[in-house]
Amino acid sequence: MNTAILLAAGSGRRMSGALADKVLAPLHGGLPSLGLCMRAFARSGCVGRIVVAYRDAEQLAQIDALAADLVPGIPLVRVQGGAERADSVLAALETIPDDGGLAFVHDAARPLVEPSDIRKLEALAMRLGAAAVARPVTDTIKRAFPAEARSAQKLEDVPRASLRAMETPQVFPVSLLRSAYRAARERGLRVTDDAAAAALLDVHPALLDPGHPNPKLTGPEDIAWVNFLLSRTSEQEPKVPQDDKPPFRIGHGYDIHRFAQGRRLVLGGVEIPHTRGLEGHSDADCLCHALADAVLGAAGLPDIGHYYPPGRPETKDMDSLDIVRGAVAKAAALGLRVGNADISLVAQEPKVAGHIPAMKE
Ligand code: CTP
Ligand code: MG
Secondary structure: OOEEEEOOOOHHHHOOOOOOOOOOOOOOOOHHHHOOOOOHHHHHHOOEEEEEEEEEHHHHHHHHHHHHHHHHOEEEEEEEEEOOOHHHHHHHHOOOOOOOOEEEEEEEOOOOOEEEEEEEHHHHHHHOOOOOEEEOOOOOOEEEEEOOOOOOOEEEEEEOOOOOEEEEEEEEEEHHHHHHHHHHOOOOOOOHHHHHHOOOOOOOEEEEEOHHHHHOOOHHHHHHHHHHHHHHHHHHHHOOOOOOOOOOOOOOOOOOOOOEEOOEEEOOEEEOOOOOOOOOOOOOOHHHHHHHHHHHOOOOOHHHHHHOOOOOOHOOOOHHHHHHHHHHHHHHHHHOOOOOOOOOOOOOOOOOHHHHHHHHH
């Protein structure tokens, strides 16, 4: 599962008090920078987990409220950041289980990140191992030497053709990036972006120029510029929510189990006293299986056989409510939630009417 790491633990010193908290102050449209980042990641469908590195307890209630509104169903992990950006990234990485996923590290102070950028980065990282937003430098760059008495400083040209300005998100496999940041810490190196950490392991990201500005709220002068850009993107926002996805989806599920002696009968998560149960590898709850398949189908995901293969020890006698929970979580990772479910059961026995309220529960 992929994880977004949103860095919000800085102290915003260069903002000189122009915003009380640059990642949590409302911007054009009402959402703060951190909220816009959460929404972009939720809409991208690329991550199933969000880790927010926070600065202090004052931020926590606001972070929770944003997550509840903008990323319902995506698990949120909060971790206290550290003194430097690198410390915050490593603290976040240490909370992520090793399941082979990617980490999308993003400055919560860059609110212009778009779902399509995140999807392009994921595709690049899957193909080439790692990816980062960066853009060619267009200004003429000079190195300035300390001025000598009564003369201007000396300047030296720096050829710019090979220069790139690094931004975020930056995407790396979690385990690799964690090793890289641990190595930087052990060697006492001060890395200021994720690519610099990965370079210690000789891993270099493919670079993506997103083709739109992706500024970081750094100083007071950035506020008007970021708000102007946000006012333009909200004009262009399509009227249907969720990017290019329709506002709601419909999925169908279908399952058949035969009766078997000596088995429990579980339907819709409810154990029903009966002379026979249903044959199957899990608890054989065909109502839950059909429901989970409908949710996965609506989300455009593979069916339950793909995620919960029969015949495996981990699915033996499995509680099928956990299969439903898993399907709902996978849909939530794509920004979808279940509106309602209409379920039909075809069976001559047992009588189920009395159990329906418990099943609905
Ligand atoms: N950040 C962090 N932990 C730190 C330092 C920075 O999580 N110890 C985060 C910031 O919250 C920000 C991003 O990293 O989203 C980029 O950092 P920067 O723009 O430098 O933000 P601040 O460090 O907050 O600002 P300043 O350097 O002006 O104090
Ligand atoms: Mg900083």
